[in-house]
Amino acid sequence: MDAAIEAVEITKHFGSTQALHGVTFTVPRGSVFGVIGPNGAGKTTTMRALLDIIRPSSGHATVLGTDSRNAGPELRRRIGFLPGELILEGRITGRKLLQHYADISGPVRTGHIDELAERFHLDLGQPVRKLSRGNKQKLGIVQAFMHEPELLVLDEPTSGLDPLMQQEFLLLVKEARDAGQTVFLSSHVISEIQQAADEVAILRDGRIITVASVEALRQTAVRHLRMTATGIRPADLAGLLGGLAGMAGLVCTAVTSQTGAAATEATATLEGAIQPFIQAVSTLSLTDLVLEEPDLEESVLALYTAPGESAESHRAARATRKVRGTRAERKESK
The missing domain is CATH 3.30.70.260 (ACT domain)
Structure with missing residues (x-):
């Protein structure tokens, strides 16, 4: 099967901090591929490197058959992207904002925006600045899906959504896969990945620990x-x-x-x-x-912690690295 994404030995340095260590994986077309890991593991940095929002220090990536470093407007129109840190213009209504994105991303099927908004109980007539965090997240989901792109890259997509809207989102992902679209999503919520993904990469401290199908992880779960x-x-x-x-x-x-x-x-x-x-x-x-049913969460969490490292020391070290890496990443992206 052709690959929608091929990442080969991607590394990324932010000053003295190395955020990614030779990240390599392949996302088949028409599949849902999940990247899971604790906060600070490198999920967002990986996505930004794939989309050429930031440049890898070494290694390369191919997205929809094109070198990501040559990702011009034509390739970007084939991608729907939901960033983890969603920043939206607040002075206009949701409808006008989505129309602005539609003008950039390309044709949107008539009525499709309203269909998506209705599914997520989103009022597009409200000024964006008056929307709650959850409704802003819904707006971000609609803009990513509305032009029915070949590839969806979604960073922590259910952040801020209530449980009912989370399930609606997972149904939307399933429909996208059934329609032949490829979905690449990140999360630290294991149950979300378990429901949505065909294959999972577990990321820890900027390294891919394992890539496996959800069923394979269940077979090895406790x-x-x-x-x-x-x-x-x-x-x-x-x-x-x-x-x-x-x-x-x-x-x-x-x-x-x-x-x-x-x-x-x-x-x-x-x-x-x-x-x-x-x-x-x-x-x-x-x-x-x-x-009991296999405890996939317990199995995955065991992979988060390096051998010989306590969970507490791992969390403390990870928090320090995250702060340093985030500061450097923001500085580079400006």
Whole structure:
């Protein structure tokens, strides 16, 4: 399948801060590709580099078959872009603002702007300055989608939207993909990516940690389980579950005997296949067994933190890098 985006070894320095470290990935045409990572991971910098809003320090990118460094008006009209930091002219109405963007981006199907505004309960007659943050975000979504571009590049698109509007947005993304459009979106909301994306790149500290399909991530995700059995002592149940550690990736977290009852309760996490676990406990007298859906969020969050690094130290270091990188990026973009 042809690629809508090809990023090859993109690096970006802002002074002494390196924001991107050899970022490489491919986005197939007609797919939804998500980039997920904590704040400061490099998602916005990656998008801006792809669109030639900022120039990479090294590496290159091809967008819709064109070198992004040669992204003139003709290529830009084929792209719908929603920036993460949305700045809109506030002295005119939403309708006039969208008409201004339509004049720049190219033909917009008659009535399409009103269709999108109605879906998002957006009043286009209101001056932009009077709109709430959520309604301004809706306006940004409409301007990105209204000319039905080949490629949509959306940075944190549901920021500020209520849950109902988030679901409407995800439906709009699905419709775009079904129509053959390509969607490249970033988020730090894992459930959003899980619902929308075909493939996901996990970005941490300016590096691609992994690129995988959502289903592949689910296959490797952690499941939590809870079980209660009668006629077995806690030590024996702990030994049985401990024997599954190597075979099924099961880690027993607690085994307790219920007070006043001849029952033993155990909790565990399961990273491997379900079948070996089911076979091992099939001989027990179970009174309760709860096996949760794979916890994709827990699995992804584990990839955010580097080996040997605590979550707290990772968050602190990331916050420092984000402040430095954002200051330098703003200075360059001016």
